[in-house]
Amino acid sequence: MELTKEKLLGFYETMMTIRAFESKAVALFAENKLPGFVHLYLGEEAVATGVCANLGTKDYITSTHRGHGHLIAKGGKVDLMMAELFGKATGYCKGKGGSMHIADVDLGILGANGIVGAGLPIAVGAAFASKYRKSDAVAVCFFGDAASNRGTFHESLNMASIWNLPVVFVCENNMYGISLCQRDHMNICDISDRASSYGIPGITVDGNDVIAVFEAASEAIKRARRGDGPSLIECKTWRQRGHFEGDPAIYKDPAEQQSWLEKDPLPRLAKRLIELKYATQTELDQIQASAAEQIEAAVKYAESSPLPALTDVLTDVYAG
Amino acid sequence: MALVGIIANPASGKDIRRLVAYGAVFDNLEKVNIVRRVLLSLASTGIREVVFMPDYYGIVPKAAEGISEKHRLQMEVSPADICITGTQRDTLQASLLMASLGVDCIITLGGDGTNRLVAKGCGTIPILPISTGTNNVFSVMVEGTIAGLAGGVVAKGTVSGFPAVQPSKRLIVYKNGEAIDSALIDVVILKDEFIGSRAVWDVERIVQVLVTQGEPHNIGISSIAGNLQPVSAQENCGLTIDFASNGTLVRAPIAPGLIEVVQVNSYRRIMIGERVAIREAPCVIALDGEREIEVQEKDNVFVQLAFDGPQVVNIRSALHEAVGKGYSRLPPAE
């Protein structure tokens, strides 16, 4: 595992940017500035960061309804994202998609997705395209524990396996499908157990440890890139907020919430960075401040951006 | 009344070695099946009470529930009163609690890593380790039915002492003068900064290895010792190995399907009680195959070999002795 100081500080910066973006979204939603639904990634930052650190622009990801973290980690621009959350013309989707549908095809981001489990076959298709073109690009599919109960999961893992496609299925097991805890929605506790049914390797890692995620994803992605086929990584993590903003999450045990807050991926990485003398607390504070600044600038950009023209309703339905 | 403890680790057999090596997948359904067979065997030897480590998946309750009406257990199967955290802590807590309950034998399902934690809590209670992990030297691949029979005869006291139950060694890690952890098989010093995904497979990162035992038929890092100068479980010594480029080339099976060549600079036997200093810092120390301890530059770390590890059931010897004592012969039917 070759991890330089620069790389580790980069992880911290990305995680902090996601945290700042999401924390701001909490505030903006509470102030009634964001229309629609927002599903936040707070607490799961290590997964997107650790995985996407192994990807380049040519690689693909498919994301979920809880997609802000994946987009930021894959290189998405926070000002365009924020403008989209505000429904502005300058947003990633010109205000036509909103939080759940941000995409940047040029960066290989094939979209957040409002349908649970819909990204799986799309990632399989992107991986197919890569193999078809004899490119070494890899597709990574993020999905949640509950999505692994959908037929798309079964069909996609099976298809990827028989065609030996360069796709890595990253399950963010945050222990809840909306309000239903994992033990009430499946009769197994490790989603990695499902991989062997499709003839592919499946492993479980601590999803709140960015290093563990990075290391596992690095091996899985290298494996896919050299043509050794798909794999499944289950990252055990925790959704610190409700399913969407406005959900008070009364279905969660406060003690469990507390125990997971103690495993928050950001302080955990910070502690180790300081121990290794890779950064001082002051330097980490600076990273935090600059992330917050960047998000404030994004909000300013979004707020000062124009609304879409009403005639835009009719455009972009068809290409050509 | 004989009491048997069962600690089945739901997390074993799922680490990164299924990606970087060719490790078997041990899904929890298979662990349920193994425990079911263990329970049936225990019942046949007359065990009426079992206490188990609770886990999120419910391996043991599922095993008990799944037994057909025809083979219904005359047995009380109850959870150890611990708080489930879903971490390594559960194993240690369960082990400590079982020791305080005075169980007569603890049957474990996991790898060497699982048994390392059980050993930290079980005191002198014999362990019967069934392998459901990846690289296992301490725990053995054995059919659950057979393991249950051996556990039963030990717990009932049909057999006791050597060779049915054998002592084991351990390596104690001292950091800044304090014993902080221990290993049953190997202590591996890695030039790493992070525990990360825990498993050890990249031999390039290894700078030093200490083993309590290592034989050519073993798998894992301790197999390097096995292929250099074998040390058995019952010998009064261990081995320390230093690695360096341009050293002697040694081939060893360090993970499932991974037969690697390592470069050994020097190696020597170490005696019981002997202390060996760690010569790399910062580093990460792996215990029984899992990266556990992050060492900083300022830390002073050494490792000591001791012959005070847990008592381990030798399945073959235990059953041989039990048969000798007539355990398998029943009084004639009336």
Place this chain on the structure above:
Amino acid sequence: MKQMTYAEAIRDAMRVEMLRDPNVYLQGEDVGKFGGCFGVTAGLFAEFGPGRIIDTPISETAIIGSAVGAAAAGLRPIAEIMFVDFTGVCMDELFNQAAKMRYMFGGKAKIPMVLRTPCGAGMSAAAQHSQSMEAWFTHIPGVKTVMPSTPADAKGLLSAAIRDDNPVVFIEHKQLFGLSGDVPEGEYVLPLGKADIKRTGSDITIVSWSWMVQKALAAAEILAKEGIQAEVLDPRTLVPLDKEAILQSVGKTNKLVIVQEAVQTSGFGGEISAIVAEHGFDLLDAPIKRVTAPDTPVPFSPVLEQAYLPSVEKIVAAVKSLF
């Protein structure tokens, strides 16, 4: 020009387009060595190999879902669903993913893919293998829907569908696979959204598509003998729809009968009827008539199925009722 069956024309379009563009490939259930459930893809596997003619598991969701992903990544997949009745299994991939990605992403994605699928009754395949589901697809903005009635149209429109940068549902008809006709050789592309007058007439307009065009033409023959000159207009593509051509024809004949094989309620015939009522009310001398299947599942027994299907006789009767 070459004599080809409708099935051969479809195959020829795929072949020509695959030779022309290396990004085009075909995937579906049994499309490879087996040659397709109806023999439509026979020989393509031998010519293009398993890399481009791809047998899939029975996984409609993944067939369409992966086509969406491959299209988003720049390929031009043709994905076959063995029967249109099976598209329910992959509907999310079509209507929530393929159809909406471009719009949701603010015009920054293209999903150039074709979903090829056969529809229609007439072979006692019963309720789950005989339906005409085109109204499902026409109700989804972002998807184009094509339903050719002749071999030449099948080739020209499929080529256009493959070259189109949008998801196109290309619905073939099982009863037409064996129909022969003249088909241009080599590259042949017809525009999507252009209706074709299959028979000119001055007394009444019959709008129909797919297999029903053939029925309408047969009805027109009978009607001609009785002195009624029917114009048979085939829109060929339902989305985009050539509304102009329909209004123009109705402007000439002042009467309209719409023939669809699908069940009546919420069928596409109702949409055409509404368009003419909205934009051509003054052109009409008589109420618009629809000839459709009844609002029931497709029955199995041949006698019941015949009773269910719109027939030449029913079309003739409907036309005559307006005179």
